[in-house]
Amino acid sequence: MQYQQLIEATLATKSYGTSPKELYDPIEYIMSLGGKRIRPLFVLAGCDMFDVDVNNALPAALAVEIFHNFTLVHDDIMDEAPLRRNKSSVHKKWNNNIAILSGDVMLVKAYQELCRSDATLLPQLLNVFNDTAVKVCEGQQLDMNYESLFKPSIPQYLKMIELKTAVLLGGSLKMGALIAGVDEKNAQLLYEFGKYIGIAFQLQDDILDVYADVEKFGKQKGGDIVANKKTFLLLKAMEMAEGKRYTKEELHQWISAPNVAAAEKVEAVTAIYDFLNIKELARAEMKKQYDTAIKFLNEVKANPAKKANLVALADSLMVRES
């Protein structure tokens, strides 16, 4: 897709600073690790939707990509994640202090980039960006709370992924639309589309961890199961196991077993999921979120061909098996 190339080309020529190198090398590093660049794509798509030159939206597109990578750097410290995109995470390659401070300056750089947008649009754009950024932080805190403190309900889990992941996709589309000069109502409809699509993406990630075709997925299946990650699947399984005494007990045993072989645990928990029909329940929830997204998109007053393009883009991200 041509927008992907525009984004990669823009990122490739971008310099974040040089000195002190301990501050700027990690930024070059994380930004060059790649990824699908969904968020900047959504900024450009939000602008293109209304037939406005997407070059106007490049600063905002870069801003959301830098912001997203800032969250990855700080989240990886908090989650003690050694790897990011199959390479060392920033805090592992350097150290925690450098990861904290590089992340901080990335957040400022994201604002600097955003501020290169048309000055008359700045108040609106900053409003969306700030609001989204706060929500992303709230989502990360809820994620940490849920992992360490208690078992969230399914609605709590959905709210958490909405904040941590989905609102930034909504915000990206909305900023693109605002840059195209669209009224608040249509921009907000695109925001809602992006938000529900984002929730659907995360549910798909949860499903793929367990049910992906390993050949295409390119990484070991069941990482979430091994780590006892509270995904939609696990929470749904816990919910469905209520009243099924032996299933509940068995699931609980696998979760609390201290030294269990990973492959064995993945196989056993997957079998429980299968028994409880979790894959279909998760897919149904994903479809529900996806359909809600489409409903919002249908209400947007825009070029129908461009709306179809956005659905195609979303679908290409939905059916991916990696």
Next chain:
Amino acid sequence: MQYQQLIEATLATKSYGTSPKELYDPIEYIMSLGGKRIRPLFVLAGCDMFDVDVNNALPAALAVEIFHNFTLVHDDIMDEAPLRRNKSSVHKKWNNNIAILSGDVMLVKAYQELCRSDATLLPQLLNVFNDTAVKVCEGQQLDMNYESLFKPSIPQYLKMIELKTAVLLGGSLKMGALIAGVDEKNAQLLYEFGKYIGIAFQLQDDILDVYADVEKFGKQKGGDIVANKKTFLLLKAMEMAEGKRYTKEELHQWISAPNVAAAEKVEAVTAIYDFLNIKELARAEMKKQYDTAIKFLNEVKANPAKKANLVALADSLMVRES
């Protein structure tokens, strides 16, 4: 001073958010620990200088104070500082992850606050704020590099404190001036005044750690000496001891001694400082920076009585012994 009260009153009614409480409680906590509120005072003073209602400058004043406190939260993690204003630092009272994430959201909140300024001024204000914020991060990285990596020269040390501490004072005054509608040239002159005053403040802090009247200073003397902190005094002493073989060796021994009584070390290193005339040399450097600041202020086209007020405010901060 009435501006101090205006700032405290505004801060007292300010709410940063409520849920999740792990994210917002630390913000309430650090913002309520007090401090001299120099930066927001400088924002208001920069506006008042040109006889414009300082209420226009309140959002920017709050923004710099929130930003400053964000840097304290993250710096305290990096420096492993257990105390802040004689209370537990955020990462000690909660934990590192909460301190990282609360700090992140504070940085966003600072932008949110700044964005409540007059929309037509936003591009200019954000320009100053972003530029200053980047420099503060660079200064913190240089500080960490210098503490752990090598012995900086005096010019390197001065550059570091300029970035880490002084530019935010300059930026605060400049934002106040821009809010008053002043041209870039006069706003920049105020920036330079604030910057050099900020360097003078830091040099005074370095001096006070060793030479303050303990009664007035309210904390133990020589904390920097005990911690081998590379202050202006220590770096100047190292420089002056070059060529004085026994003094140099003695200073080196005190710095590298592993288990030495704090009081004994402070007394001995202070004696070396006295022998090398370090207090006077530091005071001379401080006066030089102060005089440079005044030179810039003299060039500002503003109400002379208001300029005198700003000098009085700076002096009240300079001669303080706590």
